[in-house]
Amino acid sequence: MMFIDLIDSTALAERFDPEDMRRLLGVYHQACARAIEAHEGHIALYIGDGLLVYFGYPNAHEDDAIRAVLAALAAIAALREANELIETEYGVRLQARIGIETGLVVAGAIGAGSSLDHRAIVGEAPIIAARLQSLAPPDAIVVGPAAQHLIQGSFKLEDLGWRELKGVTGPVRVQRVLAQADTIGRFEIRVVQGITPLIGRAAELEMLRRHWRQSVDGEMHCVLLTGEPGIGKSRVLRALCDGISDDTHVVVSLHCSAYYRNSPFWPVQHWLQRTFGVGPDASDASDMERLEAGIARLGVDADETLLVLTNLLGIPTGARHPTVETSSSSFKRRTLDVLVAILETSTRVQPVLFVVEDAHWIDPSSLEFVRLVVERLVSSRLLVLVTARPEF
Ligand SMILES: Nc1ncnc2c1ncn2[C@@H]1O[C@H](COP(=O)(O)OP(=O)(O)OP(=O)(O)O)[C@@H](O)[C@H]1O
Ligand SMILES: [Mg+2]
Structure with missing residues (x-):
C-alpha cells in the first residue's frame, strides 16, 4: 500500500x-x-x-x-x-x-x-x-x-x-x-543474506565447465540456461563462477530488469558504468577522464568509442564532438560495432565469461548486441551464458 x-x-x-x-x-x-x-x-x-x-x-x-x-x-x-x-x-x-x-x-x-x-x-x-x-x-x-x-x-x-x-x-x-x-543483480541482493550450499546439479555444472574449457581454447560457446523462476539458474551460474575463480579470466555481466525492458541498452549501460567507474548520472568532468583512460587501456578505436560511449552513458562532451544524429539507425549500428569491439578486444587479453542474466526481460537493443556477439565472435575465447525463464 x-x-x-x-x-x-x-x-x-x-x-x-x-x-x-x-x-x-x-x-x-x-x-x-x-x-x-x-x-x-x-x-x-x-x-x-x-x-x-x-x-x-x-x-x-x-x-x-x-x-x-x-x-x-x-x-x-x-x-x-x-x-x-x-x-x-x-x-x-x-x-x-x-x-x-x-x-x-x-x-x-x-x-x-x-x-x-x-x-x-x-x-x-x-x-x-x-x-x-x-x-x-x-x-x-x-x-x-x-x-x-x-x-x-x-x-x-x-x-x-x-x-x-x-x-x-x-x-x-x-x-x-x-x-x-548499486547492487548488480537480483541474485546478488539475495545472497547478501547468506547462500546455502549447492545441492545436486553436478551434471549441469560439469556441462558448463566443459563449455568453458572449450571457450578458453579459442572457440566461442553459447549456453542458454532456461527454467521456471527459482529453479536455480543463477545458483548454478554462481557455482560455475566459484569453480573457475582460479583461471585467468574476466566476467562481463548484463543484468536485465523487469522494470527497464523498454529502455534501450539498459543492461549494457550498467555494465559500462561498472567497467569504467562512471556514475549513473554521469555528468562531471572526472567521469569523462575516467572514460577516456579506460578506453585508452582497452586499445580500441579511441575517437569512435568515446563518441559512442559518451552518448550511450549520457556524459556531456561540450564542444568536443561534431554533432551526430544519435537516434538514426546508422548511429545504432556504430554503437553495436563499438560494443562488439570492446568485448572482442577483451577476449584477446584473457578469456571472457559473458553472462546475460534474466534475458526474458532484455530490451531489443541489448538483444541485438548479444546476437551480434554470438554471430561475430565465433573464434574468440568467449563463453556466452544466458539465463532466462521459459517465456524467453
Ligand atoms: N541446487 C541448489 N542448491 C542450493 N540452493 C539452491 C539450488 N537451486 C536453487 N537454490 C536456491 O534457491 C533460490 C532460487 O534460486 P535462483 O535464484 O538461482 O533461481 P533462478 O532460476 O535464477 O530464478 P529466477 O528465474 O527468479 O532468476 C536461491 O536462494 C538459490 O540459492
Ligand atoms: Mg536468476
Whole structure:
C-alpha cells in the first residue's frame, strides 16, 4: 500500500482560485499517475489531494514492494520536473510525502447501493501507510518494517528510528528511502543474506565447465540456461563462477530488469558504468577522464568509442564532438560495432565469461548486441551464458 500526500495543500487552496487549484492538482495527479502506471500499480482512491495506491492487487507481481518504491521515486522525480513549469507560471513548487507499507488485507467489494466500491481493501496496511506518510520529510519516501523486509538490498535506506503512529499499538521502525542501491543483480541482493550450499546439479555444472574449457581454447560457446523462476539458474551460474575463480579470466555481466525492458541498452549501460567507474548520472568532468583512460587501456578505436560511449552513458562532451544524429539507425549500428569491439578486444587479453542474466526481460537493443556477439565472435575465447525463464 502506498499513500501519497501533497504538502501544504490547504495553503495552496487559499492562495489560488479553484480553477487554478484544479489545474495544479491535475499536474500533480498526472506526475503520480504516470509513475504508478509505469510500475503497474493501481490508484484506488483520490482522497482530496491524497492518493491511495495498491501494488499487488488487482495485478500481482513477484516484486510488488520494490515496484511501489520505484514508482514513489519516479513520482517524486516527475513532480520535480513538473515544478520547472509550475514555478514560472504560479510561483510555487509542489512537494509530496509518501508512505509505503505491506500487510495482510482483504480485497473486494465494500459499501452499499450506488456507492459500492468493487476494489476496496480492508486491513491495517493502508492506515499505516497513511500515518507513515505524515512522518516523511518533503519529497521523501518512508517505509514500514514489513515493506522494508521485502525491499532489503534494493535501496539505500536511512533509519528514522522507532516511532509512534496515531492509532497503531506500539512503536514502528521507520526507514527513509534514499535511492536505488548499486547492487548488480537480483541474485546478488539475495545472497547478501547468506547462500546455502549447492545441492545436486553436478551434471549441469560439469556441462558448463566443459563449455568453458572449450571457450578458453579459442572457440566461442553459447549456453542458454532456461527454467521456471527459482529453479536455480543463477545458483548454478554462481557455482560455475566459484569453480573457475582460479583461471585467468574476466566476467562481463548484463543484468536485465523487469522494470527497464523498454529502455534501450539498459543492461549494457550498467555494465559500462561498472567497467569504467562512471556514475549513473554521469555528468562531471572526472567521469569523462575516467572514460577516456579506460578506453585508452582497452586499445580500441579511441575517437569512435568515446563518441559512442559518451552518448550511450549520457556524459556531456561540450564542444568536443561534431554533432551526430544519435537516434538514426546508422548511429545504432556504430554503437553495436563499438560494443562488439570492446568485448572482442577483451577476449584477446584473457578469456571472457559473458553472462546475460534474466534475458526474458532484455530490451531489443541489448538483444541485438548479444546476437551480434554470438554471430561475430565465433573464434574468440568467449563463453556466452544466458539465463532466462521459459517465456524467453
Ligand atoms: N541446487 C541448489 N542448491 C542450493 N540452493 C539452491 C539450488 N537451486 C536453487 N537454490 C536456491 O534457491 C533460490 C532460487 O534460486 P535462483 O535464484 O538461482 O533461481 P533462478 O532460476 O535464477 O530464478 P529466477 O528465474 O527468479 O532468476 C536461491 O536462494 C538459490 O540459492
Ligand atoms: Mg536468476
